[in-house]
Amino acid sequence: MSLLNIENLRKSYGHNVILRDLSLDVAEHEVMVLIGASGSGKSTLLRCVDLLETVDDGLIELQGQDITDPRVNADQVRSRIGIVFQSFNLFPHLTVLDNITLAPRKVHRVPAEQARERALATLDRVGLRHRADAYPDHLSGGQQQRVTIARSLVNDPVLMLFDEVTSALDPELVGEVLAMLRDLKSEGMTMVVATHEMGFARQVADEVCFLDGGRVLERGSPGQVLGEPRQERTQQFLKRIIEAGRL
Numbered sequence: 001m002s003l004l005n006i007e008n009l010r011k012s013y014g015h016n017v018i019l020r021d022l023s024l025d026v027a028e029h030e031v032m033v034l035i036g037a038s039g040s041g042k043s044t045l046l047r048c049v050d051l052l053e054t055v056d057d058g059l060i061e062l063q064g065q066d067i068t069d070p071r072v073n074a075d076q077v078r079s080r081i082g083i084v085f086q087s088f089n090l091f092p093h094l095t096v097l098d099n100i101t102l103a104p105r106k107v108h109r110v111p112a113e114q115a116r117e118r119a120l121a122t123l124d125r126v127g128l129r130h131r132a133d134a135y136p137d138h139l140s141g142g143q144q145q146r147v148t149i150a151r152s153l154v155n156d157p158v159l160m161l162f163d164e165v166t167s168a169l170d171p172e173l174v175g176e177v178l179a180m181l182r183d184l185k186s187e188g189m190t191m192v193v194a195t196h197e198m199g200f201a202r203q204v205a206d207e208v209c210f211l212d213g214g215r216v217l218e219r220g221s222p223g224q225v226l227g228e229p230r231q232e233r234t235q236q237f238l239k240r241i242i243e244a245g246r247l
């Protein structure tokens with residue numbers, strides 16, 4: 001059974017159809033990398049999976065549960081999913097530790113000491129325990145993004161979603177965040193990663209999925225989709241990426 005199963009998903013903003021009958025399944029422990037031109041719907045898809053958007057039609061199943069059913073508790077679903085965006089969204093007036101313990105304490109009612117222990121263990125995982133008492137402004141962009149990842153990991157999610165997590169970083173800081181994602185993969189985390197980093201897609205993806213106009217146009221191994229794309233639109237997209245020096 002797939003950990004995540006999406007069938008015929010449709011999402012519009014007004015008359016603007018963004019996702020058109022999009023279907024995609026992600027197996028447990030799989031790393032699925034989404035590529036596609038700006039506006040092809042990658043972020044919208046991730047936001048729908050995290051229930052940040054209501055969908056117009058279709059099905060999203062997480063561990064066999066239809067999470068688009070209006071009767072499901074969205075907070076409960078979101079505690080099983082971690083999502084990390086391009087922007088770090090850390091609270092500047094809270095320490096690293098308090099940023100991480102905030103949701104467990106306020107949303108999930110975890111006792112303070114337990115939340116602290118969990119947060120410190122998660123900071124260990126991302127190599128930042130020694131910065132627990134620092135404020136976000138005193139960290140590099142790469143470290144802030146690792147804290148954001150720690151904040152998502154603290155609930156022990158079964159699925160992690162990453163939306164262009166290196167786009168806001170200076171080039172020399174991209175590596176440490178991508179290394180984090182590689183570590184998560186080696187731990188067996190199931191991940192869906194929207195990225196423009198084709199080199200990263202090639203290295204970590206189990207499958208690459210090319211989105212075009214809100215549909216999955218092509219899907220396969222990184223070697224196949226990036227190396228021998230079947231669809232003309234995929235070929236054109238990769239040609240542009242190569243011309244921009246990003247492959």
Ligand SMILES: Nc1ncnc2c1ncn2[C@@H]1O[C@H](COP(=O)(O)OP(=O)(O)OP(=O)(O)O)[C@@H](O)[C@H]1O
Nearest residue numbers: 013016018036037038039040041042043044045164
């Ligand atoms: N809240 C919104 N209201 C209206 N239109 C939106 C909204 N969010 C996204 N869109 C539109 O949906 C389309 C798809 O956007 P989306 O961000 O999902 O694409 P993307 O593939 O992630 O692009 P990028 O690579 O630039 O992040 C775009 O045309 C965008 O303008």
